[in-house]
Every structure is written in structure tokens, then in C-alpha cells.
Amino acid sequence: MDKKKVLLISLRSPFLDSDRVYPPLGLLYLATYVGQSGHEVDIEDAFENPQEQIIKDYSDYDVIGVSIMTPQKEQAQKIINQLKNRETDKKQILVAGGPHAQFYTSELEEENWDYIVKGDGEKPLLDIIEGRATERIISSNLTQEEYNKLPVPNRIKFWNFLKKYTHTFGNDKRNATTFLSGKGCPMGCTFCENARTPIRQTPIEKAKKEFDEIQRLGFNAIYIIDDLFTISIDNVKPFAEELKKRDIIYKCNGHAKFMTPEFADLLADTGCVEVGFGVESGSQKILDNVNKQTTVEQCYEFVRLMNEREIRVKSFLMIGLPGETYETIEKTEKFIRESGTDDFQLTIYTPYKGTAIRDNLDKGCKEIDLVVEKEAFAHFRTKGKSESVVRTNALSSEQILQERNRIVEKYKPASHTKSREDPSFFNTSLK
Ligand code: B12
Known part of the structure; x- marks a missing residue:
């Protein structure tokens, strides 16, 4: 089998205060997996500076994959247009992937992607x-067995990018990175694209x-970014104890339905310093409208x-959900005033395709008290700004x-007022 030169492109998010906080783990997983079969893989930003318009010369690569979230779709279009219009000696294969490919497939079908x-x-x-690929659109969901067999994501090999x-x-401002304890979510929240996934x-x-x-890379703090981590105490225990043994402090996401004193x-005994959780709303009516399966009391x-x-x-709170008044x-x-929450993020619901709310509205469902006025973009922006693409009755x-x-002006939560620290120099033990 010929060894191929593969490029995986990460798109920038200029609408965020800083898009250099959490690394794109999806690309790290892909690069490690493909690299294991002997292909030469690079991960790169298409644009070092998000204002740039022209991509670099990628004529050397056989396959170029782009990871796309919906707010990045224009950047992805720029790339596909430039690559398809460039003269190269070989036929390059261009692949679109990521959440935008999953839920906005028909939009991408209109563009020049090969896969x-x-x-x-x-x-x-x-x-x-x-x-070996035969279809232009390919769907895949790894089983637990296949997921177990994936190689350990190789942060050292791709360190230059990461x-x-x-x-x-x-408190001691530790260098932090992200880690994924699993994929999928059993809950059925109707605002989420990731609802009821294996x-x-x-x-x-x-x-x-x-x-x-x-x-080894010099991190001693981890943000466990997935939705799953604190759903079951039995699953969390071995991870939490391992982190404690290593003196790694951690942040994770929690769920009010599953939290108990035990x-x-x-969490407290094993070095968890912060938990983020989706409250969504302080109104039980709204929580029921979006099938949150949680009570407001559980959130308090x-x-x-x-x-x-x-x-x-x-x-994490939202307004602009169905039935909002x-x-x-x-x-x-x-809830913000009285619960004792240290920080909050208040966003306006952005109805992406693939969420039950959006899909039902698109099918003409009249029971949902929400109107989508224009196409969704990002639900939070740089300097705490936001926009609303929805209205209710x-x-x-x-x-x-x-x-x-x-509300943001009045309570000035850290999440919307403090800009991200962006350490320009990072000490690593790895030379
Ligand atoms: C962590 C996270 C973040 C982090 C870090 C993002 C990052 N740098 O990766 C932060 C907080 C920065 C973030 C920000 C945002 N996020 Co976010 N985020 C997530 C979350 C919880 C996990 C993503 C993850 O790491 N998954 C694990 C990795 C291994 O999987 P993966 O990235 O999906 O990659 C796999 C596949 O998608 C695929 N794939 C990915 N890329 C490619 C490329 C090719 C070529 C191929 C073949 C395959 C492929 O293969 C990968 C390996 O299996 C997801 C929800 C979820 N549970 O997936 C939401 C999610 C991706 N985020 C979402 C959104 C909306 C946002 C924001 C727009 C929010 C905002 N500001 O308004 C921003 C946009 C940021 C941006 N870059 O544009 C949506 C995306 C919806 C959409 N249609 O695009 C999701 C799905 C949440 C949701 N349920 O609605 N996010």
C-alpha cells in the first residue's frame, strides 16, 4: 500500500475571545489513527491569522481533510474554492468532516468536496x-469495542500544532489541557445535537x-470536556482517583440529575476545582419544554x-428557548441571584440543524413556541457579545x-467579562 501525504486542517474561530484555549481533539484522534497505518499526517491551521484570505500552498498533499463547525462554514468554503481552483500535478482528494458535515450535509453536497x-x-x-471508499457521503459510529481499539491520541507527535x-x-495557575473521557450522551435534550447518541x-x-x-508535556491540570464524565459515580471513580494519584487538578462538566453528596x-477529594453544568433555565416550564429531565430544585x-x-x-444558561416569556x-x-453559582454563561439559544427543536420546526410543527428568524451562527461571541436569531410568542x-x-451587564459574570489568559510562553519538559 502506497503511503500517502495527508493534511488535516483546523479552522479558526475569530468570533471567540480566543480560539487557542482548547485544542481540536477530533483532529488529534484522526491524525493518530491514520498515522498508525504509516501515512504521513500533518495538522495545520488554514489561517495562522484569522483575517487571512489566501491559504498556503498545499500542493504536496494527496488528501486534505477539513474539520468544520457550523460557524466556520464560510472559511471552509474559501478553502474548498481555492483548492479546487489551483493547478496541481496530482489529483487531490478533499474531505469535509466534523459537526457541520454531520448536520448540514446537503449544504456541503452543493460544494466541491470529494467526500x-x-x-x-x-x-x-x-x-x-x-x-476503499465507494460513496461520497459516509456515516460512521464507532462501537465501544472499536473505540477501545483506537490508538492513544499522540499528543507528543503532534505537539508542534497542539x-x-x-x-x-x-489557585496556582497550572498549565491545563483537555481530555475526553468518552463520547455520546444518553439524555434527550431537544436543544442539543448530541442528544441520545451512543x-x-x-x-x-x-x-x-x-x-x-x-x-510529560508539562501539564498538571485537565479539563474533561465531554458531557458524560459525571453521569455515573462508578465510572468516574477510577479516573478521579488516578488524577489524584498524579496530583493533576481537574475541571469537568456535571449534571444536576445525577449529583449526590457522595x-x-x-470530586472534592480527588482534586476537582471547578464543575460546569447545564442549568439551561430557572423555569421548570422551560426545562420541561426542552425535555431536560431535571428539576429546578436539583439545579439549586x-x-x-x-x-x-x-x-x-x-x-450554563440559555434564554430564547421555546415558551420563553x-x-x-x-x-x-x-437562579443567578440566589443559587450561589460562582460564574455563569448566558447564551441565546441557537437552533442548529440536528437538534430536535430545529428539526421539528423545519417539519412545520406548530406546537413549539419558537420562530427561527434567520440562520444560526455562533451563540456567543468575542467580548461577551451575542445575537438572537429566535423569537417566541x-x-x-x-x-x-x-x-x-x-442580565450580563448587571451581574458581570467572569465568563463574559474576563478575557481569556493566553500564555504566550509555555514551559514544557519536552524538548
Ligand atoms: C469541546 C467542545 C467545544 C470546545 C472546544 C472545541 C474544539 N477546539 O474542539 C469549545 C468550548 C471551544 C467549543 C466551542 C464551540 N462550540 Co463546541 N463542542 C465541544 C464538544 C462538547 C466536544 C467536541 C469534541 O472534542 N469531541 C470529541 C472529538 C474526538 O470528536 P469531534 O471533534 O466531533 O471529531 C470527530 C468527528 O466529528 C469527526 N471529524 C471531525 N473533524 C473531521 C474532519 C475530517 C476531515 C473527518 C473525515 C472527520 C472529522 O471525526 C472526529 C473523530 O472521531 C461538542 C459536543 C460533542 N459532545 O461532540 C460541542 C460542539 C461541537 N460545539 C458546538 C458549538 C455550536 C460550538 C460553538 C459555536 C459555540 C459558540 N461559541 O457559539 C463554539 C464554536 C467553536 C469553533 N471552533 O467554531 C456544536 C457544533 C454544532 C455545529 N453544527 O457545528 C457541538 C456539536 C455542541 C452541540 N451539541 O450543539 N466547543
Whole structure:
């Protein structure tokens, strides 16, 4: 089998305060998997400076894959147009992947992509590279067994790319990176694209190898970015204990439905310094409207359990969900005022395709009290700004935006006011 030269492109997010905080783990997984079969893989930013318009000379590569989130679709179009219009000696294969490919497939079909990959990209990408792919659109979902067999993501090999991403947290401002304890989510929230997707958990033995590399690279703080981590105490225990043994502090995402005092003790005892959780709304009516399967009381209790143990809490809240009124927004504001949350992020619901709400609205469902006025972009922006693309029977999109800005102005949460620290020099033990 010919060894191919493969380029994986990461797109920039100039609408964020800094897009150099969390590394694109999806590309790291793909590069490690494809590299294992002997192909020469590079990961690069298409644009070193997000304002740049012209991509570099990539004529050397046989296959170019681009990872796309919906707010990055224009950048992806720029790339595909330039690559398709360039003269090269060989036929380059151009592949689109990532969440945008999964949910906005028909838009990408209109463009010049040779392949569009939906879901887990590891096997389809290798099939494309090695000439086995037969369809233009390929879907893939790894089983737990296949997920177990994936190689440990090789942060050291791709360090030149990954080292652009770092942040710090903890009282002693530790160098931090991200880690994935699993994929998928069993919950059925109707605003989320990732709802009811199969769960695959990272085996602890593989996690240990990842932690070895992460520590070798000089990190001693980890943000566990997936939605799954704190759903089951039995699953969390081995990870949490391993992190404690290594003196790695961590942040993770939590869920009010599954939090108990025992669970909170485990987090506190093993070095968890911050938990983010999706409260969504302080109104039970709204939580029921979006099938959150959580009560407002459970959310207050969650914050209380964390406060008691001095774990910082960041609440993720949204307004502009189906059925929103001034009264329901007041309940969300009450939560901000009274729950004791240390920080919050207040965004306006952005109905991406692939969410049950958006898909049902597109099918003409009249029972959902929401109107999408224009196509979705990003739900939070640089310098705490936002926009509203939705309205409800009670509130116009302008009123939703005004309410969102009023609350952010009034409570000035760290998430919307402090700009990200961007350490320009990063000490690593790896030379
Ligand atoms: C962590 C995370 C973030 C982090 C880090 C993002 C990053 N640098 O990777 C932060 C906080 C920065 C973030 C920001 C945003 N995010 Co986000 N994020 C996630 C989250 C929770 C996990 C992503 C992840 O790492 N998964 C694990 C890796 C291994 O999987 P993966 O990235 O999906 O990659 C696999 C496949 O997608 C595929 N693949 C990916 N790229 C490619 C490329 C090719 C060529 C191929 C073949 C395959 C392929 O193969 C990969 C390996 O299996 C997901 C939800 C979820 N559970 O997936 C949302 C999610 C991706 N985010 C989402 C959104 C909306 C945003 C924001 C727009 C929010 C905002 N500001 O308004 C921003 C946009 C940032 C941007 N870059 O444009 C949406 C995307 C929706 C969409 N249609 O694009 C998701 C799906 C959440 C949701 N349920 O709605 N996000």
C-alpha cells in the first residue's frame, strides 16, 4: 500500500475571545489513527491569522481533510474554492468532516468536496486515503469495542500544532489541557445535537497512557470536556482517583440529575476545582419544554453541594428557548441571584440543524413556541457579545437580546467579562 501525504486542517474561530484555549481533539484522534497505518499526517491551521484570505500552498498533499463547525462554514468554503481552483500535478482528494458535515450535509453536497464524512471520522478517513471508499457521503459510529481499539491520541507527535493551545486554572495557575473521557450522551435534550447518541467510554488503561503524555508535556491540570464524565459515580471513580494519584487538578462538566453528596465528595477529594453544568433555565416550564429531565430544585441543590465543598461552579444558561416569556427569564435571573453559582454563561439559544427543536420546526410543527428568524451562527461571541436569531410568542428577538445583555451587564459574570489568559510562553519538559 502506497503511503500517502495527508493534511488535516483546523479552522479558526475569530468570533471567540480566543480560539487557542482548547485544542481540536477530533483532529488529534484522526491524525493518530491514520498515522498508525504509516501515512504521513500533518495538522495545520488554514489561517495562522484569522483575517487571512489566501491559504498556503498545499500542493504536496494527496488528501486534505477539513474539520468544520457550523460557524466556520464560510472559511471552509474559501478553502474548498481555492483548492479546487489551483493547478496541481496530482489529483487531490478533499474531505469535509466534523459537526457541520454531520448536520448540514446537503449544504456541503452543493460544494466541491470529494467526500463528506458524518460522525466518527477515523475509519472513513482511512478508507478514503487507501482508496476503499465507494460513496461520497459516509456515516460512521464507532462501537465501544472499536473505540477501545483506537490508538492513544499522540499528543507528543503532534505537539508542534497542539502547543498553540493552552490555558491555566487553579489557585496556582497550572498549565491545563483537555481530555475526553468518552463520547455520546444518553439524555434527550431537544436543544442539543448530541442528544441520545451512543455512549463510548475511554478505558482507564488508555486514559493512564494519555495522562502520562499530558504530564510529560508539562501539564498538571485537565479539563474533561465531554458531557458524560459525571453521569455515573462508578465510572468516574477510577479516573478521579488516578488524577489524584498524579496530583493533576481537574475541571469537568456535571449534571444536576445525577449529583449526590457522595459524588460531590469524590470530586472534592480527588482534586476537582471547578464543575460546569447545564442549568439551561430557572423555569421548570422551560426545562420541561426542552425535555431536560431535571428539576429546578436539583439545579439549586447542585450548586449547594459544590459550594459546600468549595468547588467552583459555572452554570450554563440559555434564554430564547421555546415558551420563553419575561416571567421565565425572571426565574433564570433568580437562579443567578440566589443559587450561589460562582460564574455563569448566558447564551441565546441557537437552533442548529440536528437538534430536535430545529428539526421539528423545519417539519412545520406548530406546537413549539419558537420562530427561527434567520440562520444560526455562533451563540456567543468575542467580548461577551451575542445575537438572537429566535423569537417566541411573548418575546421578539430584540427583546430576547436586550434581556440577555441586561442580565450580563448587571451581574458581570467572569465568563463574559474576563478575557481569556493566553500564555504566550509555555514551559514544557519536552524538548
Ligand atoms: C469541546 C467542545 C467545544 C470546545 C472546544 C472545541 C474544539 N477546539 O474542539 C469549545 C468550548 C471551544 C467549543 C466551542 C464551540 N462550540 Co463546541 N463542542 C465541544 C464538544 C462538547 C466536544 C467536541 C469534541 O472534542 N469531541 C470529541 C472529538 C474526538 O470528536 P469531534 O471533534 O466531533 O471529531 C470527530 C468527528 O466529528 C469527526 N471529524 C471531525 N473533524 C473531521 C474532519 C475530517 C476531515 C473527518 C473525515 C472527520 C472529522 O471525526 C472526529 C473523530 O472521531 C461538542 C459536543 C460533542 N459532545 O461532540 C460541542 C460542539 C461541537 N460545539 C458546538 C458549538 C455550536 C460550538 C460553538 C459555536 C459555540 C459558540 N461559541 O457559539 C463554539 C464554536 C467553536 C469553533 N471552533 O467554531 C456544536 C457544533 C454544532 C455545529 N453544527 O457545528 C457541538 C456539536 C455542541 C452541540 N451539541 O450543539 N466547543
